[in-house]
Amino acid sequence: MADDPLFILILVALLGVVTVLAIGVGGFGIGGSFNAKHGNRMMRLRIIAQAIAIVLILIFIALPGGG
Template sequence: MHDKPLFYLLAICCLAVVVILATGIGGFAKGGEFNRKQGNRIMRWRIIAQAIAIAVFLLYLWVRSG
């Protein structure tokens, strides 16, 4: 029962990664000034969000196994 909050946190992290990725892909597809200024920053945030999601996932697995 104590792993449910971690599951919700994991779902939120995955959703955040998807939103950041969609924003980056959309900006890349559209091109222009937004992509030129924000493209690299958005993809850096995606990598950070993915690392956090993986850490939460590993924590969730560890809690479930114990």
Template sequence: MLNDPLFIIAAIACLTVVAILILGIGTFGKGGEGSAKRSNKLMRYRIYAQAVAVALILLFVFMRRMGG
């Protein structure tokens, strides 16, 4: 499984989601209006990255079940 490039890409996508989440929470914790706007923007990016990660995971599972 670790030799499968699609698995590695999906894992990197998941780690990217976690990194964006941590940055967004950290920015939100600082306080201030500028931080709130930046945190809000980061959370939107997290949603997009999470959608990509879920799609990659589903593609990986589909490919594995089909024997690919």
């Protein structure tokens, strides 16, 4: 499973979700101008990244031999 390119793509997508989430939550915690300027954008980007990751996971499960 670890040598499947789709599985590796899923891991990259999940890492992207975690990264965007950490930046968004960190910016919210710090507050100030970064949060005012980029807070909504980071959370929107997180939702898009999560949607992509979920679609990839569903494709992986649906393919024969996946999941």
